[in-house]
Amino acid sequence: MILILFFCFSFTVDQYIENGRPSADPVVVNPVMEEFDPTKKPEFIIKPRKQFADEGKVAKFKTSFEGVAQVNWERHGQLLQQNDKYKMYPALDFHYLEISSVTAEDAGSYTCIVSNDVGSDTASAVLEVFETFKPSPTPAPKKLELDVKLLDRDVLEGTQQVEFKCKFSNATTVYWLKDGRKLTENERRKMTFDGVFAMLIIKDISCLDIACYECVATSKRGEEVRTSCALTVKRDKxxxxxxxxxxxxxxxxxxxxxxxxxxxxxxxxxxxxxxxxxxxxxxxxxxxxxxxxxxxxxxxxxxxxxxxxxxxxxxxxxxxxxxxxxxxxxxxxxxxxxxxDTSIFDGRDVKISTENFEDFYILQDKVGKGRFGTVHKCIEKSSNRLWAAKIIKCKEKQKPDVRNEINIMNGLTHSKVLRLWDAYESPTGFIIVTEFVCGGELFERIVDDDFVLTESDCAHFMHQICEGVCYLHAKNIIHLDLKPENILCIAKSNNLIKIIDFGLARCLQPGDSIKVLFGTPDFIAPEVVNYDEISYATDLWSLGVICYVLLSGWAPFTGETDSETLVNVTQAKYDFDEDIFEDISELAKDFIQKLLVKNKDHRMTIQDCLKHEWLALDTVDGQIMKRLSTDKLKTFIARRKWQVPTPASSLKQSNGGGPSGKAFLNGGADHWHHSHHHRKGHMQTPRSSSYSNGQVPWKKNGNAIQAVNRMIGKFSSLSSNSSISSSSSSSPTSSSSLYSKSKQSS
CATH class of the missing domain: 2.60.40.10 (Immunoglobulins)
Structure with a gap:
């Protein structure tokens, strides 16, 4: 009997499950251990029970009955149909209702009905669904707004109390500033904020309370809103x-x-x-x-x-x-x-005028003087603006050099480079009108006893210089004379800088091949000394030297003579003295090392410099805010300023050109000059010299010195008392210190 019943049950299950899914209208025979009567109505042996399910899970009701019957399930009186949501099927001794992916809407009463021709039986059970906890989405913070501004107050000295009150919407925190400095509470001063109103209370008013007060509110969105007012205190008249x-x-x-x-x-x-x-x-x-x-x-x-x-x-x-x-x-x-912050230089195209300069400008005090000219303050009559007028005396054959400087400066609008405003030409020379920069040379500024120099300051200055150089390179301009004297502070009241002096600058267009033999020995790159092609990387070497000097007060390649300095430059060997660089971060050294590379192709680009981690530093092992000694830097400045030119600095080129005003203006900071510029495939012969067997003839004190293109060979052939020339370019446009001289110093 058992075997027969099992067979019947198996047959029934197979009959009602087609392709893995129950048939739509099953007739189920529930097997029992005793013989059943087909004329008897079905009865539940096990009724469905109350079920609990988490939202998103599967809920399953189970029931078992006696007899042969058709099984249906209802929910709230509605017949359930077989689908992906509801699955009804028999398995072994039970019949199941399976509800997939339940939601809160599936909760309620479910009824199982078993029926045949004789009769029916019903049983019900409840499904409870536990909703998954879903935190309400945090509403986006509302915009921070200022509802009520601060009002200026004018009170008498001795006033018992003054209140400043403002109102914000959606502010999380507020703080107060007095003349830009954050305020703290004390016996006379109290600050409150209740989420809406911010209040500052000052008691026992005196003249010391005269200031601009500012309330700054911040929000969760990172917004910031400010309102300010002025407090004036008067005494009894x-x-x-x-x-x-x-x-x-x-x-x-x-x-x-x-x-x-x-x-x-x-x-x-x-x-x-x-x-x-x-x-x-x-x-x-x-x-x-x-x-x-x-x-x-x-x-x-x-x-x-x-x-x-x-x-x-x-x-x-x-x-x-x-x-x-x-x-x-x-x-x-x-x-x-x-x-x-809108530059008045944007879109300005300067044309060299032949009109009378004094018809448009009022010439004022002299602020600098050089061999080839002077720099004066001047006032533009039409706008009453203050400018610097560089007056250059030159001969006709020197005028192309001045025009080159004007052409290079024309269109430069970046705040980190000296900008051109006007230019005038006369039979005896030029007047170049530029921004007036009165903050002095950067290095002279930082050695002032009142200035506290830290490594962070050095990074700040270098970042500004790099910004200016990046702008020049984007304009296809190589400066070729980056050095401390050509980095000026805009004003004494801030730490902003400008790059000046474009007298040696060159435009480097794609396909150009430029070779030069000029610059300042301490700051020129090996490719200049070796008379190789220059590139934008030539300026990057100078940046590395400036950074080294700024941090240490020492120039990395300075020798006893200019010749020795040039030899050191070509060898590109230097070190970081332990005593001097003890407090300097490794990142700063890394910045320098990636610039002072002999092979110009392996140096950082100016874009790499701006991305270097050191330029964005705030702290380095707690040492970056430590004050750096400027004693050695003072010595460096004094040596460059007061050094007496040696006979070598009087070297003349073979065409008889004399030394320029650059060495004179720099107080003996020697220069030397020779250039060669041609476009690949076309050679332009320099005016100042002739070529023979790959050598450049120079004259020094009437004696010829053979300067081969590879300067290293030249150094070894020179006698100890015959040093390489350090004379500047004969161009009268080089005036790097003119802008840095104040009226007093001149």
């Missing part, structure tokens, strides 16, 4: 004079115009203050008094004062405070300057 018993009046500012000024970068900004009484007038930016120089001009007269910022820079933007003072009191007022 009537104070008692203890000596005379008379009542004397403290000064009062009648007006400051304009109170809010916007200019473009490079334009002049002028403020005028009208006041009462016999007073002293001072201008401040923050707590620091403005020190007048060639660019920042303060002119005070009785009852009126002027403050002019020539060639306004983006860094000049901010709030300035003018204070008028006498022995009875003071008065103050704040003004704002906005500088739009």
């Amino acid at each position: 009537q104070d008692c004079n203890d000596e005379t018993g008379e009542r004397s009046k403290a000064p009062e500012i009648v007006s400051v115009t304009p109170s809010d000024l916007s200019v473009k970068s490079g334009e002049a900004a002028m403020f005028t203050v009208n006041h009462t009484g016999d007073t002293e007038v001072k201008w401040y930016r923050g707590r620091r008094e403005v020190e007048p120089d060639d660019r920042l001009i303060i002119d005070n007269k009785s009852g009126v004062g002027h403050f002019t910022i020539q060639n306004a820079l983006p860094t000049d933007q901010g709030v300035y405070n003018v204070i008028v003072t006498n022995k009875w009191g003071n008065d103050s007022m704040l003004v704002r300057l906005h500088v739009e």
Whole structure:
């Protein structure tokens, strides 16, 4: 009997499962251990039970009954159909309902109905679905907005309390600045923020509280919103004079115009203050008094004062405070300057004019002098802007060199290079009008006792120089005379620099082959000394030397004589003295090592320099903020400035050309010059010399010296008292130190 029943059951299952899936309308015979009566209605032996399932999982009801019957499943009175969602099938002694990928909507009551011709039986069970926890998507942070700005306050000294209040939407944190410095709480100062309103409370007001206050709010999105205001503090206008018993009046500012000024970068900004009484007038930016120089001009007269910022820079933007003072009191007022960072040089094409220079400009004080000319301050009549006028005296045969410099500078608009504004030609020479740069030479700036030099500062300066060189190379220009004297600071009030002096610069077009024999011995590349073809990498060698000197105060290849220096350059051998480079990071050394490579093809490109990790450093093993000694750098500057030229520096070329103003202007920092430029496939013979058997004849003190193209061979053939010439180019355009001389130093 058992075998027969098993056979019947197996036959039934096979019959109802077709191709792995149950048939649509199964008739099931549930086997039992005893003989069943086909005339008996089916009855459940095991009823379906309550099921629990996690969302996304499979839920399965199981039931078993006695007899032969048709099986159906319902949910809330609706008959379920066989599909991918619901699978109904028998297996062994049971019948199953399988629900795949359940969701919360599948929860509820399910009923199994077994029926035949005699009767039916039903059984129900509940399915509960546990929803998978899904955190609500975090809404995107809302935009940070300023709802209520800060308002300027004007109070009397001794006022018990002043409150500054502003309102933000969607701010997470706020902090306060006073003249750009972050504020902290103390007994007189309290700061609060409740998520909406930010408040600064200052008690017992005094003149020390005069400042620009700024509230800075930040958001989760990384946004930043600022609002600022000015606090001015005045004393009682009537104070008692203890000596005379008379009542004397403290000064009062009648007006400051304009109170809010916007200019473009490079334009002049002028403020005028009208006041009462016999007073002293001072201008401040923050707590620091403005020190007048060639660019920042303060002119005070009785009852009126002027403050002019020539060639306004983006860094000049901010709030300035003018204070008028006498022995009875003071008065103050704040003004704002906005500088739009839009270059006035963009799109300017300079044509050399033959008109009278003085019809358009007012020539002012001399600020520098050289063998071939001088540099003056000048004011453009049409705009009242301050410029530098380089006046060059030259003969007709030297004029092409000056025109080359003008052509190279024309169209240079980058903030890190000296920019050309105008040019005039006369029978006796040229006047080149450029930006006026009054911050002095970079190296002289950093050796000042008030300047704290760190490795981070050096990286900052080198990054700026690299930006300027990258711009020049993108314009197909090789500078060929990068050295400390040609790196100037824009102003004394900031650390921004400019690259100047394009007297030796060359344009390198695709297909050009250029060979030169000029430069400054300490900074020229091996390919120049060896009279090989130069490339953009020639400037990169000079950058490596500048960086080495900046960090150490030593030039890596300097010898006892210029000849020895040139030999050292061709050998490209140097080291990092342990005592000098003890506090210098390995990344800085790596930067130098990748530039001071003898084979120019293996040096970093200027793009590689800008990507080098050292230029972006903030800290290096806690040492990068350590102050670097500038004693050796002071010695280096003094040696270059005061070195007396040796007889070698008076070397003349075979055509009788004399030394240029470059060696003179650099105080004996010697140069030497010879050039050869041709396009591949076409040789252009230099004007200054002739070629014979691959040698270049030079004259020194009337005696010929044979200078072969490979300078190393030349060095070995020279006697100890016959050094290589260090004379500069005969071009009168080289004036690297003209722009760096202040009125006082000149």
